[in-house]
Amino acid sequence: MGWEPGNSARMRRRYQHLTGRVLRDTAAKVGGLLWPMAADGGEEATGAAQASAGGLVYVARIGEYLVPFRDRGHADFLMERWRSERPGQLAEVEEWERWKWEREGHGGPGAVRDRLPNRRVVHHAHAAFLPSGAREPATRLDPWSVDVWEFETDLYPDQVVRWGTLRRVGGVIDVRARARSKEP
CATH class of the missing domain: 3.30.1490 (Dna Ligase; domain 1)
Known part of the structure; x- marks a missing residue:
C-alpha cells in the first residue's frame, strides 16, 4: 500500500485489522458472487449454500x-x-x-x-395557561409516560428533555414537554 518498509508492519496492525465475523461475512458474500449455482445441485443447492453461509x-x-x-x-x-x-x-x-x-x-x-433492545420511558406533559397565569383545564389527554423500545424512534425526543411553548389566539400559552429515561 505504499508504506515505508520499516513502518509497514505497524501500519498493517493499525489499519488492516478485521474481526472474524467481518471476514466470514465478506468471504460468504464473495463466495456467493463467484459460485452462485452449485455444479450438480441447481437452485436447491444454491439456497442451501446461501443458508449455510449466513x-x-x-x-x-x-x-x-x-x-x-x-x-x-x-x-x-x-x-x-x-x-x-x-x-x-x-x-x-x-x-x-x-x-x-x-x-x-x-x-x-x-x-x-x-x-x-433497551427499554425507555418517554414522558409527555401538556398544559395550557390563560393570560392571568391560571392553568386551563386539559383540552386533550396526553399520557404522562409511554414505555417504548429503542427501535420506536418516532417516540423519542432527540435530547434527554425537550420543551416548547406556543401562543394561541386570546393569549393562551400552550406548554409541551417531553423527556426520556432508561428506566422501564
Whole structure:
C-alpha cells in the first residue's frame, strides 16, 4: 500500500485489522458472487449454500416494525412483551434466511441484533395557561409516560428533555414537554 518498509508492519496492525465475523461475512458474500449455482445441485443447492453461509434471522414482526435477531429467544421475548403491552396489534416471529433479510429487510446485516433492545420511558406533559397565569383545564389527554423500545424512534425526543411553548389566539400559552429515561 505504499508504506515505508520499516513502518509497514505497524501500519498493517493499525489499519488492516478485521474481526472474524467481518471476514466470514465478506468471504460468504464473495463466495456467493463467484459460485452462485452449485455444479450438480441447481437452485436447491444454491439456497442451501446461501443458508449455510449466513444462517437464519429471526424477525419479530410487531405492529409496523420488523426487528431482526440472531437468537430466537430474543425475538420471542420481544413479541410476547409487545403483545402484553399492545393487545390486538400484530406480533409474530418469522424465520428468514440471512440472504433474504440482506436483500429485503430494512438496514441489511447491520440491523440484525444480537441483544434485546433497551427499554425507555418517554414522558409527555401538556398544559395550557390563560393570560392571568391560571392553568386551563386539559383540552386533550396526553399520557404522562409511554414505555417504548429503542427501535420506536418516532417516540423519542432527540435530547434527554425537550420543551416548547406556543401562543394561541386570546393569549393562551400552550406548554409541551417531553423527556426520556432508561428506566422501564
